[in-house]
């Protein structure tokens with residue numbers, strides 16, 4: 081196993097600044113995979129070591145999301161003789177890629193942490209699904225992370241526009257890359273998106289070709305891949321756990337299992353349909369420049385009242401609309417804070433819309 085530097089593993093000043101609060105005997109490492117309380121850790125200057133949490137860390141965690149996850153930076157005590165480490169502290173996360181899991185209380189399930197970009201992968205066979213694409217994108221953006229869309233298996237189709245046109249229509253200015261992981265075709269634009277020290281997550285349902293793509297970027301057959309079913313192109317859940325890999329040209333890629341994890345926001349309704357529906361209804365709004373939030377005579381709000389448009393779909397519509405300006409200047413701290421403030425305002429607005437509609 082190759083041994084990496086801190087920078088190659090994604091270390092930055094945000095992490096460096098946290099160190100002064102802890103004993104200098106602790107060393108920092110990054111979680112590369114997780115299996116219950118057994119972790120694999122990449123330790124700069126050392127390589128891969130097995131690690132476990134201290135009892136204190138386990139005890140103090142309020143829920144599972146406060147325990148180390150793939151992508152996390154932790155502080156450990158390292159025992160070179162056994163090549164093992166004890167995880168003492170979890171460093172603060174810059175962000176988390178997480179989804180909400182339904183339960184008694186809504187708990188966030190953390191898929192990965194300290195993430196720069198998420199590659200939303202779909203195969204251009206029966207795997208392709210525009211609604212799922214939109215939901216994935218909403219989720220990634222809600223986490224404050226840049227989504228990039230990867231349409232894989234380009235070797236299987238001829239009419240690309242049939243896919244690209246609706247995507248462009250619904251997703252606006254998100255980057256879409258069309259490629260074939262199998263034929264090594266169209267990989268360059270993607271490789272240009274992956275900078276040294278950046279962390280990317282492969283997200284997509286089983287069979288989309290995430291692991292095949294990872295192998296291609298690694299330049300070798302490191303990860304197991306599996307054929308899809310003949311009838312419906314459904315995958316067989318070949319990858320079973322999230323795992324971090326370091327690419328030869330720099331860049332850190334986290335492969336994930338394509339499970340039902342991909343039912344990201346639990347709406348049964350077709351989001352695309354809702355988008356179309358809203359633009360159509362908008363013709364009947366009293367004001368031409370109606371924002372469909374507070375206006376009298378708004379046909380969209382009326383449809384919401386009547387239950388014609390599901391609440392969740394309406395919220396996603398508002399969120400997606402809110403994203404455009406922000407994504408352009410995401411690297412800029414001021415824009416980031418403005419976006420946070422805007423999000424807060426939007427949530428409040430959504431609550432108020434519901435409140436005022438229910439009172440009538």
Ligand SMILES: Nc1nc2c(ncn2[C@@H]2O[C@H](COP(=O)(O)OP(=O)(O)OP(=O)(O)O)[C@@H](O)[C@H]2O)c(=O)[nH]1
Pocket residue numbers: 232233234235236259260261262263284285286287288289290291292293304305306307308315316317318319320336337338339
């Ligand atoms: N035709 C074609 N097939 C591909 C391409 N990329 C991957 N595949 C095939 O798709 C199948 C699934 O690929 P995997 O890489 O295992 O898919 P995955 O997304 O990792 O699936 P899980 O690990 O189950 O989540 C395999 O048979 C691959 O050979 C491609 O570009 N073109």
Ligand SMILES: [Mg+2]
Pocket residue numbers: 290291292304305318319335336337338
């Ligand atoms: Mg896989």
Ligand SMILES: [Zn+2]
Pocket residue numbers: 362365366370371372373375377378379380381
């Ligand atoms: Zn309106």
